[in-house]
Amino acid sequence: MGERMFIEGNVAIGWGAATAGCQAFFGYPITPQNEITEWFAREFPKMGRIFVQTQSELGSINMLYGAAATGIRAMTSTSSPGWSLMQETMSDMANAELPCVIVDVQRGGPGAGPIRHAQGDYFQCTRGGGHGDYRNIVLVPASTQECCDLVQLAFYLADKYRNPVLVMSDAIIGRLRETVEVEKIEFGSLPDKEWAVKGKANHRDGKRRLVEHGGDLFARYPSYRALLQSLEQKIKQMQESELRYEAYKTEEAELILIAHGYTARVAKEAVNMARAEGIKAGLIRLITAWPFPCQIIREKAYQGCGFLVVEDCLGQVVEDVRSAVEGRTEVHLVSILDRHIPTDGGMILPDKVFDKIKEIQ
DSSP states (O other): OOEEEEEEHHHHHHHHHHHTTOOEEEEOOOTTOHHHHHHHHHHTGGGTOEEEEOSSHHHHHHHHHHHHHTTOOEEEEEEHHHHHHTHHHHHHHHHHTOOEEEEEEEOOOSTTOOSSOOOOOHHHHHSOSSSSSOOOEEEOOOSHHHHHHHHHHHHHHHHHHTSEEEEEEEHHHHHOEEEEEEOOOOOOOOOOOTTOOSOGGGSTTOOOOOOOOSTTOOSSSSSHHHHHHHHHHHHHHHHHHOOOEEEESOTTOSEEEEEOTHHHHHHHHHHHHHHHTTOOEEEEEESEEESOOHHHHHHHHHTTOEEEEEOSSSSSHHHHHHHHHTTSSOEEEEOGGGOSSSSTTOOOOHHHHHHHHHHHO
16 A cells, blocks of 8 residues: 555546655746656655756757756646647657656636636647657656556656656646545566666676667667658657557447546536436546557447547547548537636536537437
């Protein structure tokens, strides 16, 4: 048994990282993830680990590049505008095959937008965000417990694939206070980091290591094509092995809701309301936003199921669902325009989703 704590999601992220063996955090304050930075500032020095408040989000991501190159477990966190600033270095780290974890606690946009909750970073997180051919696994917590557990998983997957891994939270999950069991999760063995830049005296062969991310220097591969072939193979392996989702009451469902983060909790309650009225609704909750559960959605579409996407933005996940169903069924949307009040403090609530379910039926 681990230690039981009554904490919010942003704090659970810190405990998950510490439990996973994270040794360094680099961060810059930005709402609504400041509790993460505050936790690392308070707790990591006491643990003898590294905390640096950087001069900007650009500083954070580039310091993370340097720390990851040495082979230690390191991370940063930010919110939507800061996440945008990190994209060039994200592309560089994918090229350099550097394992690290980045947490994005989403807020409203476009631009700086409001500082409250939203879910508008899906495209940017799942499509890479930076330029070039790369993908990152994107884990999406829907509870405070998952904030702790999925950060641990993120570090394992980052080391497994030598690739950045994202944890895409939202401001409601980040501030949600629940009981959490903080316990180390064992995921399996990992290869030694023989590639890490840690001084030739610290490698068995006594040779130096080089980490680079492009240009005409291909120390790891004989050609640009060989690099791309390796990245393609990695992407396919992640797609085949790391898809995660929760299927809730989907076996006999005629209408399936698709959601992630806080809207998944809302959607689950709406499914329960619908079932109480005899409506055969179910839910597919994204645990990985990428890889995306195309196959199960396609299979349900072939069986004649309809779909309702619930997301706190104008509609991004809905495009992937429409692609997956291949035109065989209708895909409906409950969006940010369906919040209970029109201000940035509005939320999508279960009764609004239930109303949409009844309208579809």
